[in-house]
Amino acid sequence: MSSISLSQVQYVLALHRTGSFSEAANACHITQSTLSTMIKKLEEQIDITLFDRKTKPIKLTAEGESLIDQFKVLYYEYDNLIEDIQETRTEYYGTFKIGIIPTLAPFLMPFILKNMVDSHQKVKFTVMEITTEEILKLLKLRELDVGLLSTPVIDETLIQNPLFAEDFLIYDATAVSTKKRKYTVDDIDLSRLWLLEESHCMSFQIEKICHLKKSDNLDTNLIYKSGSILSLINLVEANNGLTLIPRIATLHKGILNSDYLHPIVSPSPAREVGTVTHPNFSKKQLLASLEEKVLSSVMPILRTVTDVKIINPM
Amino acid sequence: MSSISLSQVQYVLALHRTGSFSEAANACHITQSTLSTMIKKLEEQIDITLFDRKTKPIKLTAEGESLIDQFKVLYYEYDNLIEDIQETRTEYYGTFKIGIIPTLAPFLMPFILKNMVDSHQKVKFTVMEITTEEILKLLKLRELDVGLLSTPVIDETLIQNPLFAEDFLIYDATAVSTKKRKYTVDDIDLSRLWLLEESHCMSFQIEKICHLKKSDNLDTNLIYKSGSILSLINLVEANNGLTLIPRIATLHKGILNSDYLHPIVSPSPAREVGTVTHPNFSKKQLLASLEEKVLSSVMPILRTVTDVKIINPM
DNA sequence: TACAACTATTGATGTCATCAATATCATTAA
DNA sequence: TTAATGATATTGATGACATCAATAGTTGTA
Numbered sequence: 253m254s255s256i257s258l259s260q261v262q263y264v265l266a267l268h269r270t271g272s273f274s275e276a277a278n279a280c281h282i283t284q285s286t287l288s289t290m291i292k293k294l295e296e297q298i299d300i301t302l303f304d305r306k307t308k309p310i311k312l313t314a315e316g317e318s319l320i321d322q323f324k325v326l327y328y329e330y331d332n333l334i335e336d337i338q339e340t341r342t343e344y345y346g347t348f349k350i351g352i353i354p355t356l357a358p359f360l361m362p363f364i365l366k367n368m369v370d371s372h373q374k375v376k377f378t379v380m381e382i383t384t385e386e387i388l389k390l391l392k393l394r395e396l397d398v399g400l401l402s403t404p405v406i407d408e409t410l411i412q413n414p415l416f417a418e419d420f421l422i423y424d425a426t427a428v429s430t431k432k433r434k435y436t437v438d439d440i441d442l443s444r445l446w447l448l449e450e451s452h453c454m455s456f457q458i459e460k461i462c463h464l465k466k467s468d469n470l471d472t473n474l475i476y477k478s479g480s481i482l483s484l485i486n487l488v489e490a491n492n493g494l495t496l497i498p499r500i501a502t503l504h505k506g507i508l509n510s511d512y513l514h515p516i517v518s519p520s521p522a523r524e525v526g527t528v529t530h531p532n533f534s535k536k537q538l539l540a541s542l543e544e545k546v547l548s549s550v551m552p553i554l555r556t557v558t559d560v561k562i563i564n565p566m
Numbered sequence: 567m568s569s570i571s572l573s574q575v576q577y578v579l580a581l582h583r584t585g586s587f588s589e590a591a592n593a594c595h596i597t598q599s600t601l602s603t604m605i606k607k608l609e610e611q612i613d614i615t616l617f618d619r620k621t622k623p624i625k626l627t628a629e630g631e632s633l634i635d636q637f638k639v640l641y642y643e644y645d646n647l648i649e650d651i652q653e654t655r656t657e658y659y660g661t662f663k664i665g666i667i668p669t670l671a672p673f674l675m676p677f678i679l680k681n682m683v684d685s686h687q688k689v690k691f692t693v694m695e696i697t698t699e700e701i702l703k704l705l706k707l708r709e710l711d712v713g714l715l716s717t718p719v720i721d722e723t724l725i726q727n728p729l730f731a732e733d734f735l736i737y738d739a740t741a742v743s744t745k746k747r748k749y750t751v752d753d754i755d756l757s758r759l760w761l762l763e764e765s766h767c768m769s770f771q772i773e774k775i776c777h778l779k780k781s782d783n784l785d786t787n788l789i790y791k792s793g794s795i796l797s798l799i800n801l802v803e804a805n806n807g808l809t810l811i812p813r814i815a816t817l818h819k820g821i822l823n824s825d826y827l828h829p830i831v832s833p834s835p836a837r838e839v840g841t842v843t844h845p846n847f848s849k850k851q852l853l854a855s856l857e858e859k860v861l862s863s864v865m866p867i868l869r870t871v872t873d874v875k876i877i878n879p880m
Numbered sequence: 881t882a883c884a885a886c887t888a889t890t891g892a893t894g895t896c897a898t899c900a901a902t903a904t905c906a907t908t909a910a
Numbered sequence: 911t912t913a914a915t916g917a918t919a920t921t922g923a924t925g926a927c928a929t930c931a932a933t934a935g936t937t938g939t940a
Contacts, residue, residue, distance in 0.1 A: 255572060256647070259897080273918055286898050288919060293897095298651045300658070305918070308906090314685075315658050318851065322647045329640045333570070336636045337612045344614070344629050371628065537632055573928080587887055600929050602888060607927095619887070622938085 260294045261327050263287050264302060268320055271309025343535045345374040350542070351387035352379060352400040355454045355481055356525065359500045360400070364545040371541060384453050384565060391530050398539055400546070402453055402565040403526035411533070414526035415543055416550055417562060420461065420496040422514040425489050435514045437461060437521065444494040446487050448480075453565035454523070458496045460563050461521045482507060498523060502553050519561040525550075574608045575641050577601050578616060582634055585623025657849050659688040664856070665701035666693060666714040669768045669795055670839065673814045674714070678859040685855060698767050698879060705844050712853055714860065716767055716879040717840035725847070728840035729857055730864055731876060734775065734810040736828040739803050749828045751775060751835065758808040760801050762794075767879035768837070772810045774877050775835045796821060812837060816867050833875040839864075 266276035267287070277287040295301050302316035312320055348368075352361065361379060369377060380387075380396070387399035388407055403414045422435055426444075440462055448455040481501060485508065488495050501508060527543055580590035581601070591601040609615050616630035626634055662682075666675065675693060683691060694710070701713035702721055717728050736749050740758075754776055762769040795815060799822065802809050815822060841857055 256644075257897090258569060258572060274916090282897090283899055284918075285900080285920080290897075292919080298655070300651065300655055308917090310918095315654050318654050318657075319647070319650055322643070322650045326640070326643045326647050329636070329643045330570075333633070333636045333640050336633055337614065340629050340632050341612070341614055343632075571928090588885085596928090597930055598887075599889080599931080604928075606888080620937095622886090624887095 256294065256297065258327070258330055260290055261323055261330075263290050264294065264320075264323050265327055267291060267303060267310065268312060268316075268323075271311065273310070339534055340537075343375070343537050344372060346535070347376040347378060347397075348372070348535060348538050348542075349378045349395065349397045350380070350400060351382055351390060351396045351398070353384055353387070353402065353453070354381045355402075355448070355452060355498060356400060356500065357381045358481065359503045360546060360549060363503070363549040364542070367545045367548075368542060372538065375538065387528070391528060394530060394532075397529065397533060397535060398542065399528040400542075401525070401528065402457070402523045403528070404524070404564060405528060407528075409531070411529050411531055412526055413528075413543065414524050415546055416526075416554060417522045417524045417560060418499040418550070418554065419520040419522040419560065420458070420498055420516065420563075421502075422494065422516060423485065423488055423497040423508065423512050424494045424514065425492045425509075425512055426494075433514075434517050436518050437516060439514075440496075441494055444492065446484055446491075446493045446495045448484060454498065457521075457523055457563045457565055461496065488512075496521075499553055499555070500525075500550060503549070517559065519559040521563050522560045523565065524562050570608065570611065572641070572644055574604055575637055575644075577604050578608065578634075578637050579641055581605060581617060581624065582626060582630075582637075585625065587624070653849075657689070657851050658686065660849070661690040661692060661711075662686070662849060662852050662856075663692040663694070663709065663711045664714060665696055665704060665710045665712070667698055667701070667716065667767070668695045669716075669762070669766060669812060670714060670814065671695045672795065673817045674860060674863060677817070677863040678856070681859045681862075682856060686852065689852065701842070705842060708844060708846075711843065711847060711849060712856065713842040714856075715839070715842060716771070716837045717842070718838070718878060719842060721842075723845070725843050725845055726840055727842075727857065728838050729860055730840075730868060731836045731838045731874060732813040732864070732868065733834040733836040733874065734772070734812055734830060734877075735816075736808065736830060737799065737802055737811040737822065737826050738808045738828065739806045739823075739826055740808075747828075748831050750830060750832050753828075753830075754810075755808055758806065760798055760805075760807045760809045762798060768812065771835075771837055771877045771879055775810065802826075810835075813867055814839075814864060817864070831873065833873040835877050836874045837879065838876050 263276065263280060263282075266279045267273065270276045270279060273288055273291075274284045277284040280287065291303070295303075300315045300319070301313050302319070304311050304313050304316075357379075365377065365379065369375075380390075382390075384399075384401045384405065387396060387401055388405060388410065390396040391399055391410055403412050405412060422440065424441075424444075442462060445458075445462065447458055481497070484495050485497070487493055489509065489512075497508070497513070502513070525546075527539065527546075529539060533539070577590065577594060577596075580593045581587065584590045584593060587602055587605075588598045591598040594601065605617065609617075614629045614633070615627050616633065618625050618627050618630075671693075679691065679693065683689075694704075696704075698713075698715045698719065701710060701715055702719060702724065704710040705713055705724055717726050719726060736754065738755075738758075756776060759772075759776065761772055795811070798809050799811070801807055803823065803826075811822070811827070816827070839860075841853065841860075843853060847853070
């Protein structure tokens with residue numbers, strides 16, 4: 253018995269479905285005589301008559317009945333393979349658009365982007381540093397594949413996957429670390445506090461940590477707001493100021509004076525970082541790869557902190 | 567993208583398994599150049615390079631890794647289809663060997679054999695009337711497909727399926743039925759009792775009903791033993807004798823004088839009838855068909871008897 | 881550097897799938 | 911009862927595909 257072809261499987265299923273040789277042939281975009289010949293050939297190959305031609309519409313024989321489900325299963329799995337192939341091509345040769353918030357980008361992307369490019373050499377990566385609000389908007393428009401941001405976001409239409417929690421550290425230009433003293437939230441001198449501009453959710457998170465409200469009348473330090481963590485750090489250092497720094501910033505040696513860094517305890521305020529995708533997002537393997545690389549990158553600086561309080565970004 | 571053939575699927579899996587073009591070709595009984603050409607063709611069709619030829623042994627690319635499982639699934643289902651086809655051919659065109667005990671055969675086979683032949687017109691049926699002991703032996707030798715006998719049998723290596731229980735009736739040539747009197751086991755006049763020869767388990771069952779032992783010294787009636795129920799019935803009638811008849815014998819109108827038939831109560835001794843098959847028996851549909859037809863045949867004479875005592879055949 | 885083992889390429893050939901044309905069959909209407 | 915219609919089966923020609931033999935090219939080892 254020689255090989256059954258997938259075309260023959262397709263023809264059998266079409267005839268079973270339509271109950272007519274001519275209709276099945278049309279459905280398969282071949283001529284009726286081809287269909288007739290190929291089904292007869294299959295029946296001879298396997299030495300089983302699958303269809304009773306005497307009935308109108310054409311029906312399966314008892315033997316055919318006992319085999320048709322497995323014909324269906326086989327073709328179903330062939331369909332799955334074709335889909336997998338399409339998806340693999342898209343994943344390996346298409347584009348992958350990443351949106352990332354500015355308070356993560358400078359510390360994550362230098363490490364993970366090269367890795368991602370190396371392991372997906374035929375994928376074209378596009379990275380956009382934009383705010384959470386803009387990321388969510390572009391995800392919904394399908395103009396981004398994935399957002400890398402502080403979770404959770406309040407949006408039921410998108411799929412979120414939290415990856416890790418990182419605590420905030422006090423960065424204080426006047427408090428030289430002796431490494432003996434433990435800091436709490438109450439040690440934050442609000443008169444010297446610097447924040448990112450309001451569109452950054454980390455700014456909102458810091459306000460929550462410090463029990464601030466938007467209408468609070470603060471000192472003049474808070475009037476000047478910055479758009480990047482690097483500017484924030486420079487401002488703090490130049491003005492004997494103070495801010496809160498996410499621990500991920502410590503990945504980047506050299507931009508922080510480690511003498512000014514102080515962990516907070518009881519509790520340690522923290523933010524959660526994760527990915528957000530559209531429900532119809534299909535490049536699962538690229539997403540998994542990105543998530544794995546993000547986790548690998550932050551692993552060295554993640555601490556097992558027991559008394560953590562996650563501060564939501566919205 | 568034109569159709570992927572199952573041969574190509576087979577070649578991919580062989581190369582993945584062996585890590586060598588020449589070994590894979592050997593495994594598939596084709597030349598190395600055919601394998602090389604066909605795998606390259608597939609890779610061009612789907613526009614994905616599946617194998618990294620630089621490694622020794624040859625390994626899948628990352629893309630290949632993400633697809634290989636679905637190639638495996640597809641070929642597995644193709645294998646299943648081939649097996650189903652083989653099994654269907656065997657079931658519909660092969661042989662079905664039935665062993666049945668003589669105390670069942672004359673009452674069951676006339677009804678069910680025609681039915682079985684009608685619904686499996688291409689199957690060659692072989693029916694052997696032999697004792698339980700011989701049926702079990704031939705089942706184990708795979709020279710029988712199924713045994714139809716009194717269950718349970720003491721044999722863990724075979725598969726049993728009990729179908730129904732039938733009670734024994736007294737058949738007494740001297741006790742004309744008035745349909746008023748109820749008989750119990752104690753009404754059995756042992757001096758007139760006739761039995762089948764010892765190799766028939768029904769004989770054993772009757773001895774148990776009557777609390778007989780092999781070494782019991784009975785009257786001269788028991789010295790002459792018969793091999794068929796019909797002979798038994800004739801002996802009883804010709805000699806004013808007595809025996810026990812399974813209810814299934816009442817299916818056959820005309821051989822029994824219904825005046826001599828008496829149900830037994832408190833309790834009604836009964837035997838269980840079922841099928842026995844070898845664990846590797848594969849013609850499941852034929853077996854199910856047989857079992858269904860047996861049950862349909864005995865349904866008219868089966869009684870809902872409440873106080874039943876099953877007498878085991880061994 | 882030579883050689884062995886392996887994969888890739890190419891042209892010839894056999895096999896298979898398909899089509900167009902036609903034969904055959906079954907059903908329906910006049 | 912015959913003719914028409916719709917459907918399936920058959921057949922020969924043709925294009926597509928799978929395969930092989932021969933050879934080119936590559937890689938690793940002694």
